[in-house]
Amino acid sequence: MVDVSALQSPDDRRSQHLIRQLVEQTAREIENAFFMHSAQGHWVMRAHGTPGYVESQPDYLLAWDADGRLQAINSLARQRLVEHLGRLPEHIGELFDMDQLRRVNASSAQRLPGLGGLYGRVSAPSQRQRAQPLRQAQDARIEQHLRLATRVKDCNLAVLVQGETGAGKEVFARQLHQQSLRRDGPFVTLNCAAIPESLIESELFGYVAGAFTGASSKGMQGLLQQADGGTLFLDEIGDMPLNLQTRLLRVLAEGEVAPLGAARRERVDIQVICATHRDLSAMVEDGRFREDLYFRLANARFELPPLREREDRLGLIHQLLAEEAEACDVEVMLADDALQALLVYRWPGNLRQLRQVLRYACAVSEGGRVQVQDLPQEVRGEVVASAESSMSCPARQLLLDALIRHRWKPADAARALGISRATLYRRVHEHRIEMPRMKG
Structure with missing residues (x-):
């Protein structure tokens, strides 16, 4: 709120005009400040007829999302666009060539193509403070895989995701979990290639106090128990040792897990997503992967395309x-x-x-x-x-x-x-x- 009241009205009316101009300027600055705060998750253009005022006192503000759709326009920009186009545009591409717009970087004000005499600068979304992330880019094949995998997973079938190293298999698995009926349950991950073979068993199954030398006095809950009611993602499943493959198969078949050193089994309700860059069928033929576990995990297989x-x-x-x-x-x-x-x-x-x-x-x-x-x-x-x-x-x-x-x-x-x-x-x-x- 801005208070410009006075105890007595001055005789000189020129002061009132000055106050009015100050109020209008302050209102414009408040509007612009609120605009910039609200548009932190979007691309923003500041523009002015004079280069030196683009940053400090921009007259025109426009914000658009990752798809180029205009999300906000301040009052002066709205008025100018209506005069220029006869309507309000819906997409930033209606105003500027996107290739040229990329050259209007955030370091300095540059002449804007297409709006006649204006200078401007473009700034990227402020990701630290925005409420929602940029729209995830998605290949049509991956979108189709995701739709089918969600239907398979919701029928309590295991999903195997294959693809080259770094192709986004864990991202796909997380998206699958978020779209499935278990989205409110935990999503627990284990990279079988990143943990030493001697530790995978305790990480996966957990242990009770005193189960082995060096074990915690309080024991440890395994990832299978942590994933109860949700999804367990086993990355690089092809690197899991054969002896652990046998134990994992039993858990999946019986729905029970026995921590190391425990006298009794505990019931778990999990769904499994596995990922690998290896050819599991070839590993089965070579005896390096259990055939029965392979068919338990590969109820549905999805191949992610490489980035290229x-x-x-x-x-x-x-x-x-x-x-x-x-x-x-x-x-x-x-x-x-x-x-x-x-x-x-x-x-x-x-x-x-x-x-x-x-x-x-x-x-x-x-x-x-x-x-x-x-x-x-x-x-x-x-x-x-x-x-x-x-x-x-x-x-x-x-x-x-x-x-x-x-x-x-x-x-x-x-x-x-x-x-x-x-x-x-x-x-x-x-x-x-x-x-x-x-x-x-």
Whole structure:
């Protein structure tokens, strides 16, 4: 609340006009402060007709989410947009070319394309304080796997998730748990490859006091008991020793667990999700994995695609960049050459490697912009630099893949890429892609 009252009204009316201007300015600052507080989880543009006022006293504020949908517009921006377009836009792509917008970084005010004479700067979401995370980018095949796996899991069948190292198997398992009927129960994980063989048994089954030399005097509850009523995720199940495979099979068959040193069994109600990058069927043939346990765990098998084959890798890059920028306490955007290098790289380490590369880039970049030279040497690769090479550039291939997967439907392809239909049509023309309906 702002109080501008006085005990006596001054004779000079000019002072009242001054007070009115101060009140209007204060009200505008309060509105902008509330806007910035409410928009912490979104991309935000500050704009003004004079570069020096963009940061301290912006006249125009716009906020949009990870999909580009406008979420908030302050009063002055609303008025200007109605005058400029005759209506309020729904997507930031209706106002700016998304490629050009990425160049309006957070380090300094730059002239905005498309709004005539305005300067502005764009800042990334503040992840530390936002209430909801960015929308999870998702490949269509993974979404289908998730829907089917949820139905299988809710029928009390075990799920086996396969895929290359770092492909996001644990993320998939957590999403599966959150969408299942056991979402309110615990989600307990054990990486069978990360724990020494001598400790896996006690971690999984627990033990009673005095069960062995060095055991805690209070005993320890095992992960099987901790997962009671929920989900147990066994990562890298192919690395579980054969003797423990036998004990695990008995637990799954009987629904009872016996901690080390215990005289009696305890009832447990768990559902199991397992993951591995190994070929379990080949291990069964070689005698390195129990066949009966394999068929108990592989009621339904789902293969996650590697990052290099995922249709949502563009969205994943931007999503993980925002997360790693928050971890480094910086605000950054990707330069075009850096983005192109990230898109063309084959990512043998998949999502885990991508996250590490982006964190490194955030740490070494300057000026709020990740350039290609900020990427590790092995990732830089060959960046396409001329128009003659556009027919084989990764951006063209990404656009073409989206159109093919969505049966050449522009709206669906644009939505999958996180761009407006206008931007999609422009890129189709730039990359000389002939859509079926355009023939003739």
